[in-house]
């Protein structure tokens with residue numbers, strides 16, 4: 001069995017261009033789907049996949065670990081940069097999809113699963129409508145409460161919000177009080193039985209992240225995400241130690257050694273590895289084993305497209321420490337036209353039952369994808385009130 005071609009199919013989905021990766025074999029009808037979506041880097045990732053394809057054409061697609069080693073280590077430069085890490089991931093997912101199809105079983109069964117009956121999911125406020133999630137101002141606590149009620153009405157038992165605004169490295173009480181008002185309004189709207197998450201998007205400095213974290217600690221968040229830059233490991237360690245609320249991070253980490261440092265220093269309680277950025281399912285399984293040694297939970301980052309979601313779910317059905325799957329369902333109204341998924345979602349409670357199809361269980365309607373060709377992503381740029389550059 002040989003790999004004959006590696007193709008990319010770009011699908012513009014408003015905030016992101018989904019990059020689907022199709023690995024074709026010399027066996028009639030046997031191919032795999034992966035995803036390598038990286039917002040604002042679409043052309044770079046597509047080109048990186050073209051470069052990697054040179055290494056893989058003619059190779060046996062079932063030798064996944066061997067091919068992963070080639071993709072990560074050959075051509076001199078290791079594959080831990082975000083563009084190449086994402087390109088490797090897209091191909092790696094497709095290789096696992098192929099292997100599942102060859103074996104006639106879902107990927108989670110290849111890895112010894114299923115380890116649970118169902119996977120819990122959470123949504124973003126607004127379900128993925130970027131205006132609701134990213135652009136609801138923190139001085140509008142009532143809007144946060146309304147969107148929280150909407151998430152619960154849609155069947156979710158957990159949701160994520162961006163209730164922490166961009167702040168300069170040091171600011172006073174106003175943004176902290178605004179964030180607190182939003183979280184209080186959401187908690188009052190949905191009660192204690194619903195899990196609320198706050199994503200800081202790594203906007204705060206460690207000092208501000210600590211202030212926000214301490215102000216929100218009494219509201220019992222399920223997790224407090226990216227309270228400072230991932231590069232500020234000391235800051236993450238300090239904030240995680242200071243709060244009762246568990247800190248979550250990891251979506252921007254692309255190689256095993258950086259996960260090791262994060263875990264060994266106890267920079268988080270929840271690892272949000274991104275399966276489509278950190279080298280795919282092959283690398284994700286190594287990160288999971290490492291996290292297990294520290295009893296750190298897994299909740300992969302997944303605001304991307306449907307193959308990324310299928311990969312996260314297969315991973316979740318095979319990993320005991322996996323706690324919840326991030327999902328978006330309202331980013332584009334035609335999501336379900338493009339993809340046919342092998343798993344089922346219970347609309348009450350939004351839990352997922354296992355995929356019964358081989359591999360990742362994903363079918364992509366390529367004709368539908370072609371209705372949404374590449375478009376430049378909408379720019380998301382933050383400047384502080386004095387004109388200096390901030391983090392989105």
Ligand SMILES: [Mg+2]
Nearest residue numbers: 199201225251
């Ligand atoms: Mg995040």
